[in-house]
Amino acid sequence: MRRHRALHRKGRARVPYPSVALVGYTNAGKSTLFNRLTRAGVVAQDMLFATLDPTVRAVTLPHGRQITLSDTVGFISDLPTDLVAAFRATLEEVTEADLILHVRDISHIDSAAQAADVLHVLSELGLGENPVNLIEVWNKLDLVADEERGAMLERIAQTRSSPGARSGPIAVSALTGEGLGNLLDAIEDWFASESSTLHLELDASDGASLNWIYENCEVMTRGEVSDAGAIPLTIRVPSNRLSAFEKRFGASATG
Numbered sequence: 309m310r311r312h313r314a315l316h317r318k319g320r321a322r323v324p325y326p327s328v329a330l331v332g333y334t335n336a337g338k339s340t341l342f343n344r345l346t347r348a349g350v351v352a353q354d355m356l357f358a359t360l361d362p363t364v365r366a367v368t369l370p371h372g373r374q375i376t377l378s379d380t381v382g383f384i385s386d387l388p389t390d391l392v393a394a395f396r397a398t399l400e401e402v403t404e405a406d407l408i409l410h411v412r413d414i415s416h417i418d419s420a421a422q423a424a425d426v427l428h429v430l431s432e433l434g435l436g437e438n439p440v441n442l443i444e445v446w447n448k449l450d451l452v453a454d455e456e457r458g459a460m461l462e463r464i465a466q467t468r469s470s471p472g473a474r475s476g477p478i479a480v481s482a483l484t485g486e487g488l489g490n491l492l493d494a495i496e497d498w499f500a501s502e503s504s505t506l507h508l509e510l511d512a513s514d515g516a517s518l519n520w521i522y523e524n525c526e527v528m529t530r531g532e533v534s535d536a537g538a539i540p541l542t543i544r545v546p547s548n549r550l551s552a553f554e555k556r557f558g559a560s561a562t563g
């Protein structure tokens with residue numbers, strides 16, 4: 309299965325669209341959301357993916373940008389060990405997605421614990437404790453009682469203004485379609501957003517990393533090598549390279 313998936317990814321890697329993956333706890337509503345979003349905007353190239361993997365579709369966003377969207381297997385706590393390998397194989401493509409949408413059943417009593425489980429699995433896949441390329445989608449808004457809604461929207465506003473937040477959660481109902489416009493806008497904004505400007509000191513002997521930076525980022529300033537053998541750099545990392553950047557240089561570099 310792992311080999312099979314790797315072949316699929318190779319085929320897909322030639323497609324220039326940015327990739328978005330839906331992840332989340334089982335029953336959170338990923339497939340419902342996937343169907344809604346792809347029905348809204350499937351394009352002709354759709355067939356290309358249909359033969360490779362029925363859970364990947366091309367989607368056109370409101371302002372014309374195209375992405376690929378993939379559905380994934382749901383996470384559950386305490387997975388039986390004989391299933392862990394198969395489960396991981398299906399999730400490998402998540403680690404290569406440009407943007408991860410973490411779909412949560414916000415009406416579920418265990419929503420917070422489920423989210424923690426999902427983040428834990430993502431970190432085990434090598435994505436870091438708090439991936440920068442992740443937007444939370446608070447699904448099943450229709451099941452949230454009117455009197456709780458206010459507090460929930462308040463929480464969203466707070467998260468959005470918290471330091472380091474690139475995008476706050478987006479509240480939706482995959483069932484009724486409420487909030488899906490906001491979600492598509494958030495995805496579009498994410499890919500359109502100004503790339504991040506970062507300062508870092510690179511070990512002068514680390515030619516491979518320097519090469520990587522020149523190939524994937526925009527180098528704005530490059531200082532003299534310090535006595536300690538470090539090159540001070542100011543760079544811009546495009547949003548669709550942020551996760552690759554983090555994987556290479558660590559979450560602390562962009563935090």
Ligand SMILES: Nc1nc2c(ncn2[C@@H]2O[C@H](COP(=O)(O)OP(=O)(O)OP(=O)(O)O)[C@@H](O)[C@H]2O)c(=O)[nH]1
Nearest residue numbers: 333334335336337338339340381382448481482483
């Ligand atoms: N009320 C309500 N129900 C929803 C919503 N989204 C999904 N559901 C229901 O939740 C159940 C699970 O939805 P799925 O889309 O299959 O969930 P999933 O995340 O793909 O689940 P797994 O594939 O098992 O991980 C279904 O009965 C859906 O109809 C929503 O926004 N509101």
Ligand SMILES: [Mg+2]
Nearest residue numbers: 338339380382
């Ligand atoms: Mg599903």
